[in-house]
Structure formats: structure tokens, C-alpha cells
Amino acid sequence: xxRGETAVRAEIALRVNGEERRVVADTRTSLLDLLRERLxxxxxxxxxxxxxxxxxxxxxDGRRVNACLALAVAHQGADVVTVEGLADGDEPHPLQRAFxxxxxxxxxxxxxxxxxxxxxxxxxxxxxxPSHVTADLAADGVELDEAEIRERMSGNICRCGAYPxxxxxxxxxxxxxxxx
Amino acid sequence: xxxxxxxxxxDARAAVEAALDAPRAxxxxxxxxxxxxxxxxxxxxxxxxxxxxxxxxxxxxxxxxGLEIGGAVRNSDLAAxxxxxxxxxxxxxxxxxxxxxQIRNAATVAGNxxxxxRCAYFQDVSKPCNKRIPGSGCPAIEGDHYNLAILGHSAxxxxxxxxxxxxxxxxFGAAVHVExxxxxxxxxxxxxxxxxxxxxxxxxxxxxxxxxxxxxxxxLPFAARSRYRKVRERASFAFALVSVAAALDVEDxxxxxxxxxxxxxxxxxxxxxxxxxxxxxRPATEGSYAEAxxxxxxxxEPLRDNAYKIPLARKVIVRTLAELGG
Ligand SMILES: Cc1cc2nc3c(=O)[nH]c(=O)nc-3n(C[C@H](O)[C@H](O)[C@H](O)COP(=O)(O)OP(=O)(O)OC[C@H]3O[C@@H](n4cnc5c(N)ncnc54)[C@H](O)[C@@H]3O)c2cc1C
Ligand code: SF4
Ligand code: FES
Ligand code: FES
Numbered sequence: 001x002x003r004g005e006t007a008v009r010a011e012i013a014l015r016v017n018g019e020e021r022r023v024v025a026d027t028r029t030s031l032l033d034l035l036r037e038r039l040x041x042x043x044x045x046x047x048x049x050x051x052x053x054x055x056x057x058x059x060x061d062g063r064r065v066n067a068c069l070a071l072a073v074a075h076q077g078a079d080v081v082t083v084e085g086l087a088d089g090d091e092p093h094p095l096q097r098a099f100x101x102x103x104x105x106x107x108x109x110x111x112x113x114x115x116x117x118x119x120x121x122x123x124x125x126x127x128x129x130p131s132h133v134t135a136d137l138a139a140d141g142v143e144l145d146e147a148e149i150r151e152r153m154s155g156n157i158c159r160c161g162a163y164p165x166x167x168x169x170x171x172x173x174x175x176x177x178x179x180x
Numbered sequence: 181x182x183x184x185x186x187x188x189x190x191d192a193r194a195a196v197e198a199a200l201d202a203p204r205a206x207x208x209x210x211x212x213x214x215x216x217x218x219x220x221x222x223x224x225x226x227x228x229x230x231x232x233x234x235x236x237x238x239x240x241x242x243x244x245x246g247l248e249i250g251g252a253v254r255n256s257d258l259a260a261x262x263x264x265x266x267x268x269x270x271x272x273x274x275x276x277x278x279x280x281x282q283i284r285n286a287a288t289v290a291g292n293x294x295x296x297x298r299c300a301y302f303q304d305v306s307k308p309c310n311k312r313i314p315g316s317g318c319p320a321i322e323g324d325h326y327n328l329a330i331l332g333h334s335a336x337x338x339x340x341x342x343x344x345x346x347x348x349x350x351x352f353g354a355a356v357h358v359e360x361x362x363x364x365x366x367x368x369x370x371x372x373x374x375x376x377x378x379x380x381x382x383x384x385x386x387x388x389x390x391x392x393x394x395x396x397x398x399x400l401p402f403a404a405r406s407r408y409r410k411v412r413e414r415a416s417f418a419f420a421l422v423s424v425a426a427a428l429d430v431e432d433x434x435x436x437x438x439x440x441x442x443x444x445x446x447x448x449x450x451x452x453x454x455x456x457x458x459x460x461x462r463p464a465t466e467g468s469y470a471e472a473x474x475x476x477x478x479x480x481e482p483l484r485d486n487a488y489k490i491p492l493a494r495k496v497i498v499r500t501l502a503e504l505g506g
Contacts, residue, residue, distance in 0.1 A: 007183045027186045027228075030215070050216050051283055063256075063285045069212045070286065073186045074230050120281065129260045132276040132416065137265040154416035155280020 017085030032067035043083035054156030064120025083112035098169035106160035202227035209291030245399035251290035270406035274348035290392035297339035337380030347443035373448030402429035420444035
């Protein structure tokens with residue numbers, strides 16, 4: 001830091017996995033660093049810190065976003081769900097179960113981001129949102145076939161190449177049966 | 181990253197006033213470009229004025245068939261809006277072809293318009309770049325420029341504007357609403373983004389403190405038959421090498437009207453006015469489309485390694501128009 005430039009701190013209050021949290025942090029803190037370094041929620045991963053890999057994907061007010069490009073201070077009052085908040089007590093989220101059953105990971109580093117992103121994909125599809133590969137943009141509903149899932153999940157990179165399992169898991173969770 | 185103060189004003193007026201309070205104040209939308217550039221040391225604001233929560237976050241259909249879009253509307257919400265999907269497919273497709281689902285959920289319409297070039301030298305503070313440090317030189321001209329401009333560039337900068345959405349909005353001739361220190365005004369597209377000339381550090385015609393509050397897309401009934409086509413190095417999650425937004429109005433085999441804009445080819449989204457003029461009144465055939473494309477691409481001045489963009493743009497234009505001409 002250059003001389004004469006003092007850090008600015010702000011109180012940030014938000015809800016994380018259903019709990020109210022309050023932290024005083026440097027305004028430069030990303031939502032990802034706040035979750036990992038200040039709140040001890042290390043499930044969300046830092047792959048690139050530039051919005052390119054999706055490892056940091058969390059749900060903010062129900063929508064999937066990259067926590068690395070989100071400033072914590074700009075998320076005052078937000079409702080954040082991380083991979084730690086997906087399960088219902090001891091009961092894994094249907095997507096978590098489907099990921100295990102479909103071999104949807106190898107090293108697991110991208111998995112928390114893949115899971116949160118997939119939760120977002122299912123919600124977006126339920127609202128009828130089209131994607132770049134949707135043939136009929138005006139149609140009310142979309143069916144999450146393989147091409148749709150691959151396009152919608154393109155913001156999540158898997159260095160281990162577990163894509164076939166990831167696609168199969170999401171298809172299964174979307175109610176499309178096992179794809180492989 | 182340099183330290184910065186953070187403010188969250190309640191309305192546009194207060195935002196403009198706040199932005200005048202600090203010498204290096206910047207507006208913050210979704211942050212998907214700005215936070216990245218701050219982390220890279222390319223942007224160094226001393227104050228962030230958060231405008232993502234301003235009450236300009238709605239999409240309204242006007243009585244005459246137009247659309248009013250708030251500057252804080254998220255890219256994903258705009259792409260999903262029925263009036264965009266149904267009546268303006270080229271805008272929906274442009275939005276959906278950009279970035280990732282996560283980024284579109286955070287990115288605002290205003291921030292998308294004002295995102296900065298992806299020229300690798302611009303993003304690398306260890307290298308010179310006229311856009312980042314005026315007068316330092318443009319290493320891209322002799323260096324890596326395979327993905328940079330073929331139209332409208334200068335001896336000072338050959339960067340391209342990266343937005344897909346802006347290309348579709350340029351084809352529509354959208355009007356951008358600005359609230360600035362001197363009051364309110366409207367800027368037509370094309371016209372928001374500049375060509376580099378000898379001042380590549382200035383991307384747009386906006387003045388310091390100018391806030392984009394929204395835009396108007398006037399009715400264009402024939403855009404129900406429109407399309408955005410983007411060529412990139414992989415099937416998804418990549419910027420355009422060349423893209424085209426096109427709308428075509430054909431009656432009895434003749435082109436009555438058309439709108440065409442190109443992306444990935446210039447410092448600004450490029451409205452293909454010569455092409456449009458050459459095509460109006462002509463038979464709706466591949467021959468006419470190719471001739472019209474050539475009328476536009478004759479203006480191209482390729483760099484050493486990006487001449488491929490000329491035949492590529494030609495093919496993409498012809499194919500897209502042929503599909504629309506059906
Ligand atoms: C990995 C990655 C891939 C991408 N791929 C694509 C792609 O393929 N196609 C594409 O088009 N885009 C792509 N993008 C860019 C993305 O679309 C932009 O980052 C996004 O649209 C910017 O919107 P924002 O709200 O986050 O803007 P911010 O990052 O918040 O701001 C961007 C700029 O706009 C200014 N600003 C914001 N709001 C206002 C306002 N209301 N008035 C005046 N100034 C304002 C800010 O000061 C800043 O200079 C990609 C981004 C990433 C990170
Ligand atoms: S093309 Fe423009 S942005 Fe890229 S290095 Fe040259 S001056 Fe900088
Ligand atoms: S760490 Fe956020 S996208 Fe890679
Ligand atoms: S499982 Fe290793 S990166 Fe995806």
C-alpha cells in the first residue's frame with residue numbers, strides 16, 4: 001500500500017446459511033474472502049479470483065454468482081448460501097446425492113462451486129429462463145437435456161474433467177433420469 | 181488493490197453528487213469487470229459509488245411497443261424478459277451468448293455497456309498501453325493482435341469493445357439515458373462508444389460523473405425476425421472474435437429494411453450502415469447479402485495477424501441474413 005493510503009473498514013451484516021453474521025472488514029474484501037477467511041466457511045473455493053472458473057460460486061438471494069468478483073461491502077443484508085448450507089441437516093441436497101451417485105468429481109476442488117451453480121441452474125430452468133442453446137426462445141419451459149446443462153454450466157471449469165458425471169448428476173436431479 | 185471508500189446512495193441525483201466528492205470516484209454495478217480490473221491494478225478508484233441497488237431496475241413495455249430498461253437491470257433478467265425473447269431475439273441471444281450464468285446474474289446493463297476492452301496489454305500493468313497510460317505506446321500493433329480490431333482503429337489503439345449486448349443494442353439504435361452533473365441527456369447508439377483516434381484512454385462520450393440510468397429500445401417490429409451470431413474460440417464462455425446482430429424485413433422477395441451491427445471488429449460496437457444501405461430494396465438473396473457485406477468490409481484495414489476476420493465476418497453476415505431471409 002502506498003503512503004497516505006489507509007485501509008477503509010466497514011461493518012458488514014449479512015445472512016449466511018440462515019445465520020445472521022456481522023463482521024468489520026476492509027472494503028476491499030471479496031465476498032469469497034469474507035466467507036473463507038473471516039467466517040471460516042472454506043467450502044467455497046478460490047480457483048482464479050477473476051470470474052473465470054466458477055469454483056467460488058455461491059447463491060446470493062437465491063441466484064448463483066461468483067463470490068470472487070463480489071465485494072462483501074456491496075452485499076449488506078444479502079442472503080448467502082454456500083455449499084455448507086445446501087444439506088438439510090444430515091440429509092444431503094438431492095444434487096449432492098446425485099453427484100456422489102454419478103461420480104461427478106475426482107479431486108473435488110471444483111465441486112462446491114459446481115453444486116451451487118447447479119442449484120442455480122435448476123432454479124433458472126424452473127423459471128423458464130432460456131439459454132444460448134435453447135432453440136425456441138419464446139417457449140415457456142425448458143427441458144434440461146445434455147446440451148442445455150453443458151451450456152448453462154459453462155461458467156464452472158473442472159480441471160479433472162469430471163464433466164460427464166456432472167452432466168449426468170444434474171440431469172438426474174432435474175428429473176431427467178440417469179443420462180449415461 | 182488500493183483502499184477505497186464505499187457509498188450506497190439512494191437515488192441517481194445523490195449518486196452523481198457522491199461521485200463528484202472524490203477525485204477518482206467510480207460507479208460500481210455488479211462489479212464483474214471493475215473488481216477484476218481493481219485486482220489487476222488497472223482501475224484504482226478511491227471511492228466506489230454503488231449504483232447496483234438504485235431503483236432503476238425494472239423493464240417496462242411502453243404503449244407503442246418499445247422497451248424502457250433500467251440501468252441496474254441484471255443481464256440475466258433482461259435476457260429472460262418475455263418482450264426481449266419474443267420480439268427481440270437478437271438482444272436475448274446476445275445477452276445469453278455472453279460470459280457465464282453466474283456473471284450474467286450479477287452484471288448490470290449499465291456496467292455491461294461500460295465494460296473495458298479485453299486487450300491483454302491493457303489488462304497487464306507491467307506493459308505499456310495508451311489506453312491505460314496515455315502516451316506510453318500501443319504494443320498490440322506490433323505484438324499480439326489476432327483478436328483485435330479491423331475497423332475504425334488508429335495508430336494509437338487497435339482494441340475492440342467486448343460487449344455482446346451492446347452490438348444488439350446498436351443494431352436497434354437504442355437511446356442511453358444519462359444523469360450527469362449538468363443534468364439529464366440522451367445518447368443514441370451508435371454514439372455512446374468512441375473510436376480511439378488519438379485519445380484511446382477515453383472509451384465513450386460520457387463525462388466524469390455521468391451515470392447511466394437506463395435505455396430505451398424503440399419499437400422495431402421486424403426485429404421479431406432477428407438473430408445474434410457469435411464466433412468464438414470455444415463453444416461457450418468466451419469473447420467474440422466476430423459477431424453479428426441482424427434483423428431483416430423481407431417482402432415479396434425484396435429487402436424492405438434491415439439492421440446489422442458487428443462485434444469484435446472495432447473499438448465500438450459497429451453499426452454496418454453501408455451494408456444496410458446497399459441491401460435496402462435489393463432481392464433477398466445470398467448474392468445481395470454478400471455484395472452488401474463487401475460494401476461494409478471494404479472499409480476494413482486488417483493488422484498483420486487478423487485479416488482472417490474479414491472473410492469470417494463476411495461469412496457470418498451472409499449466413500445470418502440468409503437464415504433470416506429464409
Ligand atoms: C470471465 C468473464 C467472461 C466474460 N465474457 C463476456 C462475454 O463473452 N461477452 C460480454 O459481453 N461480456 C463478457 N464479460 C463481461 C461482463 O459482461 C461484464 O463484466 C459485465 O457486463 C459488467 O457489468 P457490471 O454491472 O458487473 O459492471 P461493473 O464491473 O460494476 O462496472 C463496469 C464499468 O461500468 C461503470 N458503471 C457501472 N454502472 C454504471 C452506471 N450506472 N453509470 C455509469 N457507469 C457505470 C463502472 O464504473 C465500471 O467502469 C465477461 C466477464 C468475465 C469476468
Ligand atoms: S490496443 Fe489499445 S488497449 Fe491494447 S495495448 Fe494498444 S492502446 Fe492498449
Ligand atoms: S475463483 Fe471465482 S470464478 Fe474462479
Ligand atoms: S473434480 Fe477436480 S477440478 Fe473438478
